[in-house]
Amino acid sequence: MADKLTPERRSANMAKIRAKHTKPELLVRRMVHGMGVRYRLHRKDLPGKPDLVFGPRRKVIFVHGCFWHLHDCRDGRIPASRRDYWEPKLKRNAERDAEHAAALQAAGWQVLTVWECETKDLEALKNRLADFLRNGE
Template sequence: MADTLTPERRSANMAKIRAKHTKPEMLVRRMVHGMGFRYRLHRKDLPGKPDLVFGPRRKVIFVHGCFWHLHKCRDGRIPASRRDYWEPKLLRNTQRDAQQQAALQAAGWQVLILWECETKDQDALQNRLRDFLQNEK
């Protein structure tokens, strides 16, 4: 089992994972900025501290990692090892996401969830961003 990591190495790998300024988020930010839209980052006064906030438009974007938020793609599955640890942790993330999205919508915000795997097709991503940001509803 050459690909099995020691607990210390696994801990070091996990410690490097960031909540903000991830590669998918940075890609979305550069793309949105290049399209001429301006935004604020991680507003603490909004539920979930959305990754991008378009205040006058009342729109927010979250860029979710497929693993951490249990997307339906192949990367969004609960690990087989230590399932008793991972399952409640990841399910709490999805429950929190749903609550935050509902709170934002109740406050009059439109929410777009982008998944890490969706950032690979940049043409489709740009179209989706443009549709969300330019349309009133």
């Protein structure tokens, strides 16, 4: 069994978690930039502050961590401990994501969500990004 973290150590670990400029986001940004496509970052005037915004194309990309946004992969599970804390928190994140995507689509934007686990297969991710930027999904 894993050693239990002290509250101070847990707090230090949680403080290191970033909302912007995460490794998966940086990977997607480098990939899109390498395709010759330019974008803006985290536009505050759009619902959810999308990670990448392609204004003239009316397209946005969100790069989500599987744990924090409840992806249906292995990493997107709700923790067994403190379930009463984590379950509503993570479910609300997923609900908010759906609300933001719906608001953007209603405003005429195309939305792509890239999951952290998808960044492991770079070729498939590059093809998915190119398809989205070329045609939409």
